[in-house]
Amino acid sequence: MSNPTANVKLALEELRAELMATYDPAKPCVTVCAGTGCCASGALEVKAALDEEIKKQGADVNVDIKITGCRGFCEQGPLVAVLPSKIFYAKVKQTDAAQIISKTILKGEVIDKLLYKDPVTGEKIIHENDIPFYKEQHRILLHDSGSIDPTSFEDYLIVGGYKALAKALLTMQPDEIIDEVKNAGLGGRGGAGFPTGRKWELCRQSPGTEKYVIINADEGDPGAFQDRSLIEANPHSVLEGFIIGAFAIGAQHGYIYIRHEYPLAVERIKIAIDKAREHGILGKNILGSGFDFDVTVQMGAGAFVCGEETALMASIEGFLGEPKARPPYPAQSGLWGKPTNINNVKTWATVPYIINKGAAWYSQMGTETSKGTTIFSLVGKINNTGLVEVPMGISLRDLIEKVGGGSPSDKKLKAVQTGGPSGGCIPESLWDVPVDYKSLGKLGSIMGSGGMIVMDESTCMVDIARYFLNFSRFESCGKCTACREGVTRMYEILDYITRGYGQEGDIDQLEELCKSIKAGSLCGLGQTAPNPVLTTIKYFREEYEAHIRDKTCPAGVCKELITFYILPDKCTGCSLCARYCSDQAITGEKGGLYVIDSDKCQRCGVCREVCNFDAVVVR
Amino acid sequence: MAEDISKVDQIIDTYGLEQKGLIPVLLDIQTEYHYLPPEAIQHVSERMNIPMIQVYQVASFYKVFSLEPRGKHIITVCMGTACHVRGSTMLVDQISRVLHVEPGETTSDMQFTLEEVNCLGACALGPVMVIDGKYFGKMTVNKIEKTLSKYMETEVVANE
Numbered sequence: 001m002s003n004p005t006a007n008v009k010l011a012l013e014e015l016r017a018e019l020m021a022t023y024d025p026a027k028p029c030v031t032v033c034a035g036t037g038c039c040a041s042g043a044l045e046v047k048a049a050l051d052e053e054i055k056k057q058g059a060d061v062n063v064d065i066k067i068t069g070c071r072g073f074c075e076q077g078p079l080v081a082v083l084p085s086k087i088f089y090a091k092v093k094q095t096d097a098a099q100i101i102s103k104t105i106l107k108g109e110v111i112d113k114l115l116y117k118d119p120v121t122g123e124k125i126i127h128e129n130d131i132p133f134y135k136e137q138h139r140i141l142l143h144d145s146g147s148i149d150p151t152s153f154e155d156y157l158i159v160g161g162y163k164a165l166a167k168a169l170l171t172m173q174p175d176e177i178i179d180e181v182k183n184a185g186l187g188g189r190g191g192a193g194f195p196t197g198r199k200w201e202l203c204r205q206s207p208g209t210e211k212y213v214i215i216n217a218d219e220g221d222p223g224a225f226q227d228r229s230l231i232e233a234n235p236h237s238v239l240e241g242f243i244i245g246a247f248a249i250g251a252q253h254g255y256i257y258i259r260h261e262y263p264l265a266v267e268r269i270k271i272a273i274d275k276a277r278e279h280g281i282l283g284k285n286i287l288g289s290g291f292d293f294d295v296t297v298q299m300g301a302g303a304f305v306c307g308e309e310t311a312l313m314a315s316i317e318g319f320l321g322e323p324k325a326r327p328p329y330p331a332q333s334g335l336w337g338k339p340t341n342i343n344n345v346k347t348w349a350t351v352p353y354i355i356n357k358g359a360a361w362y363s364q365m366g367t368e369t370s371k372g373t374t375i376f377s378l379v380g381k382i383n384n385t386g387l388v389e390v391p392m393g394i395s396l397r398d399l400i401e402k403v404g405g406g407s408p409s410d411k412k413l414k415a416v417q418t419g420g421p422s423g424g425c426i427p428e429s430l431w432d433v434p435v436d437y438k439s440l441g442k443l444g445s446i447m448g449s450g451g452m453i454v455m456d457e458s459t460c461m462v463d464i465a466r467y468f469l470n471f472s473r474f475e476s477c478g479k480c481t482a483c484r485e486g487v488t489r490m491y492e493i494l495d496y497i498t499r500g501y502g503q504e505g506d507i508d509q510l511e512e513l514c515k516s517i518k519a520g521s522l523c524g525l526g527q528t529a530p531n532p533v534l535t536t537i538k539y540f541r542e543e544y545e546a547h548i549r550d551k552t553c554p555a556g557v558c559k560e561l562i563t564f565y566i567l568p569d570k571c572t573g574c575s576l577c578a579r580y581c582s583d584q585a586i587t588g589e590k591g592g593l594y595v596i597d598s599d600k601c602q603r604c605g606v607c608r609e610v611c612n613f614d615a616v617v618v619r
Numbered sequence: 620m621a622e623d624i625s626k627v628d629q630i631i632d633t634y635g636l637e638q639k640g641l642i643p644v645l646l647d648i649q650t651e652y653h654y655l656p657p658e659a660i661q662h663v664s665e666r667m668n669i670p671m672i673q674v675y676q677v678a679s680f681y682k683v684f685s686l687e688p689r690g691k692h693i694i695t696v697c698m699g700t701a702c703h704v705r706g707s708t709m710l711v712d713q714i715s716r717v718l719h720v721e722p723g724e725t726t727s728d729m730q731f732t733l734e735e736v737n738c739l740g741a742c743a744l745g746p747v748m749v750i751d752g753k754y755f756g757k758m759t760v761n762k763i764e765k766t767l768s769k770y771m772e773t774e775v776v777a778n779e
Contacts, residue, residue, distance in 0.1 A: 036741050040754030074743030222699035225740030260646065260683055261739055301642055301681030304737065318638035320680045377742055379701035385743035417700060451742075453700045467703050471737065477680075580761055582716060604716070605709050606760045 008288035035070025038077035049097035069233020072387035145233035164352035183359035185371030190344035206339035221420025224451030235272035241351030304475035323523035366392035370436035419448025422528030424535030460557035482520025502548035556618035570615035577607035622656035699738030702745035
């Protein structure tokens with residue numbers, strides 16, 4: 001064949017056809033979730049035990065066994081799903097491996113004790129799709145996360161990988177691609193929601209031949225881990241969207257800026273890049289289209305401010321991660337002064353789906369102003385913590401109570417924190433609002449990168465505000481005085497309040513400082529740092545007042561304002577608390593009543609933790 | 620005691636002499652030596668032709684870099700929001716009490732360094748503690764002493 005275009009694309013399609021020919025969707029496959037969460041719970045040991053058992057029981061010809069990326073239901077890990085029937089086992093131990101092979105694989109029986117039990121109904125659920133946590137989700141970006149091996153190029157091809165790339169590079173003009181993304185209504189998933197197509201267009205139109213694109217995987221918001229999971233689970237999808245974007249913009253080189261705190265994600269994306277190079281998907285003349293593009297993985301070094309685009313670029317250049325004034329915007333003058341386009345991991349990963357299925361398909365999901373689906377990490381005081389993908393516009397209540405399964409204890413849920421240190425706390429009474437960029441903004445919070453931390457009665461809102469200010473105080477790069485000094489001053493006031501030294505007028509002063517910091521900061525970090533304080537004052541003023549006037553912490557969190565106390569009618573005299581107390585503050589006779597000496601007590605909380613009878617309480 | 624910095628040249632060669640190589644070079648040096656030895660910083664400055672003050676600027680700005688030698692075992696407690704609401708501050712307090720070090724410090728016998736990190740992204744398992752890369756999810760205050768004792772040379776077992 002003389003046309004080189006056809007050759008490279010053909011090689012890929014031949015490989016795909018070959019794989020499809022031998023791929024049998026009905027063949028049993030045991031998948032072990034190997035995201036950071038499940039690995040921490042011992043997933044790799046489970047995988048090793050399964051491998052061992054398969055050999056032992058001689059079932060190796062009839063069954064595949066593989067690791068997959070994060071299935072999202074981290075709370076229940078290690079997770080094992082048996083395909084194709086999708087029998088779902090939670091909290092699997094190494095010792096369960098033998099039964100999974102002998103019963104489920106060889107006999108098709110379900111192992112009752114490994115099934116997930118719905119905390120609300122108490123009912124045991126066999127199949128993944130029937131679990132409420134999954135049933136309410138609409139998984140697009142996460143669709144293949146539980147079935148493909150993230151280290152396997154072939155697995156990605158089987159699910160239709162790199163078809164969008166071939167379509168975009170070989171049959172579409174850059175402007176057509178940009179129009180498609182624009183029409184889809186895709187907004188930047190980093191949190192601000194800026195229209196992605198428009199951003200690409202600005203960069204494409206900037207004069208110059210040397211341009212750069214960047215994947216922002218510096219997911220710094222505490223409580224958010226969608227980007228990490230997506231890269232760990234399906235790195236090729238991120239890469240595919242990235243190459244399509246680079247082609248549309250006209251960039252020759254890309255950077256993936258990823259946190260060093262995510263070693264597994266770094267490893268997986270590096271493997272994906274190597275495989276892509278091997279198959280002519282990165283490098284010179286990609287798929288024979290004449291387009292050259294390659295990527296470099298750059299690790300962050302632990303600076304939250306580097307999630308801000310200008311700071312991130314300074315960091316890639318090898319300097320301090322300090323934001324620059326805009327304009328000029330990165331689209332005009334970014335990395336080394338060249339036009340640069342930077343998008344979040346999820347934004348890039350969405351692109352292949354839009355190219356494959358079209359803008360109309362994508363834009364029918366979501367709301368008028370926020371299209372498509374988005375991924376949240378749902379964590380904190382709820383039953384089903386993990387990663388969820390839902391259409392934009394779902395209500396907070398549905399998200400927290402249906403998908404999240406509500407509170408795991410008898411404590412009432414009282415707020416949800418969205419958007420990390422730049423976001424705010426939304427009280428339970430307002431949970432009927434739809435989740436989109438606009439609605440959350442109206443409540444004083446932001447969508448942010450998608451972290452959602454659910455809080456219950458035992459969470460102190462003043463302490464939360466103090467926590468976030470402490471975070472922003474450390475992470476402020478120090479360039480703008482308003483942010484550097486103002487945030488520190490706010491932290492000091494909050495710290496005093498939580499320690500019982502609050503004064504009348506503190507709330508007003510906090511509000512005054514919030515205004516000045518918002519006005520006087522160059523980048524998003526400073527402009528949004530006051531949000532946690534403003535929202536907690538707005539919705540939980542009475543908690544501030546209790547700390548300031550009554551010197552009490554209603555949630556029982558602020559150490560200086562609480563006393564530990566043993567309830568006489570609940571104490572059985574087992575002496576466990578006294579044995580654990582490292583301050584010798586608990587005295588009593590075995591079998592009798594134990595008492596805490598509040599002068600000696602350091603309020604570490606060990607006694608409450610170890611008490612089997614809930615006899616230790618906070619007053 | 621001067622560190623043997625012979626590996627530094629090799630690291631610099633991997634990334635080249637341009638400014639953009641500085642952070643990756645320092646990251647690799649940190650991985651190799653667990654901190655940035657002053658000799659290494661000076662060598663980087665000379666070979667990459669970047670003023671010493673700029674190298675120190677970068678080294679002190681980014682939190683991953685340590686200018687002090689660290690302990691044999693690194694204990695990292697996640698201070699992300701999800702871990703915070705599930706009581707990670709209590710974990711840090713307890714570790715401080717057991718080891719007599721504050722966050723960021725190293726025990727006098729150079730066995731343990733206690734560090735806080737903003738978020739490890741394992742939020743569903745919070746509160747999370749990591750010792751030498753091993754994750755301990757859903758940690759509780761009463762499990763601290765026992766967990767740490769496994770890493771101590773002279774075992775101090777919690778009285779049970």
